[in-house]
Amino acid sequence: MHRFTLGDFELTAISDGIYHLDGGAFFGIVPKVLWEKKVAVDAENRVPAGLNSVVVRTGGETVLIETGIGNKLPKKMAEIYGQPARLLEELNAAGFSPEDISLVINTHLHFDHCGWNTVRRGSGVAPAFPRAKYYVQEGEWKHAHENQRDGVSYFTENYDPLVESGQMTLLRGNHEIVPGISVEVFPGHTRDMQAVMLRSGGQTACYISDLIPTSAHLDLNWVMGFDLYPLETIESRKRYYARAVAEKWLTMFTHDPNLPWAHVEKDENERMRANKPGQI
Numbered sequence: 001m002h003r004f005t006l007g008d009f010e011l012t013a014i015s016d017g018i019y020h021l022d023g024g025a026f027f028g029i030v031p032k033v034l035w036e037k038k039v040a041v042d043a044e045n046r047v048p049a050g051l052n053s054v055v056v057r058t059g060g061e062t063v064l065i066e067t068g069i070g071n072k073l074p075k076k077m078a079e080i081y082g083q084p085a086r087l088l089e090e091l092n093a094a095g096f097s098p099e100d101i102s103l104v105i106n107t108h109l110h111f112d113h114c115g116w117n118t119v120r121r122g123s124g125v126a127p128a129f130p131r132a133k134y135y136v137q138e139g140e141w142k143h144a145h146e147n148q149r150d151g152v153s154y155f156t157e158n159y160d161p162l163v164e165s166g167q168m169t170l171l172r173g174n175h176e177i178v179p180g181i182s183v184e185v186f187p188g189h190t191r192d193m194q195a196v197m198l199r200s201g202g203q204t205a206c207y208i209s210d211l212i213p214t215s216a217h218l219d220l221n222w223v224m225g226f227d228l229y230p231l232e233t234i235e236s237r238k239r240y241y242a243r244a245v246a247e248k249w250l251t252m253f254t255h256d257p258n259l260p261w262a263h264v265e266k267d268e269n270e271r272m273r274a275n276k277p278g279q280i
């Protein structure tokens with residue numbers, strides 16, 4: 001288990017498990033001869049991807065950032081991607097129950113980021129975290145209903161029942177949810193994907209989500225084929241690195257199977273690299 005102390009906050013990295021993504025889609029226009037030096041690829045050209053969530057204890061709140069794939073994936077999707085469904089066990093092993101979670105923040109609503117928002121109950125679904133307030137951007141929720149290029153990645157049962165019951169709040173742009181925990185929109189992967197900023201004791205950590213999905217995607221131009229607005233991904237990364245490198249933020253990676261977080265630095269050749277912090 002990975003834990004990190006950020007000022008007065010305690011961060012615990014947990015995972016819904018490992019799933020499989022097409023290597024070409026994961027690395028976009030980057031030639032395979034380059035990306036296969038960094039990640040293992042199987043006979044079907046798939047690469048292992050993590051489903052990393054972070055639990056943040058602030059003293060007053062217990063916050064869950066992102067909820068993985070969950071256990072409701074249609075059979076065909078589960079065959080393609082896998083459905084490890086580990087998150088609740090890992091939450092429990094880390095010492096938390098679903099009732100402990102007071103806030104859930106989804107960076108966006110693709111199936112691999114909000115699957116455990118809800119669980120099956122009878123013919124419908126119920127919130128997996130019954131006491132929690134859930135947050136996502138209103139623009140992302142609207143986009144989830146537009147059935148565009150990424151329409152297959154959206155399942156309404158992960159969020160619409162929460163919006164209808166008032167348990168999920170739809171945000172309009174950057175917003176401080178509770179002191180020290182805020183969201184900031186970084187367009188590129190989708191128009192309204194939000195990163196989660198944690199600030200305590202003069203330190204900053206950022207769950208940057210699919211803007212920089214793994215430590216193998218640090219180069220500005222190593223943009224995923226899934227991204228709807230790849231040029232905006234590059235601009236958003238420039239904006240992110242300008243602050244994250246200079247101010248030594250901890251960057252939390254949503255899909256890295258080995259490294260949930262790292263300090264991102266520029267080496268002597270101006271290339272980005274991830275520097276692993278000490279762990280317990």
Ligand SMILES: [Zn+2]
Nearest residue numbers: 108110189210
């Ligand atoms: Zn996504």
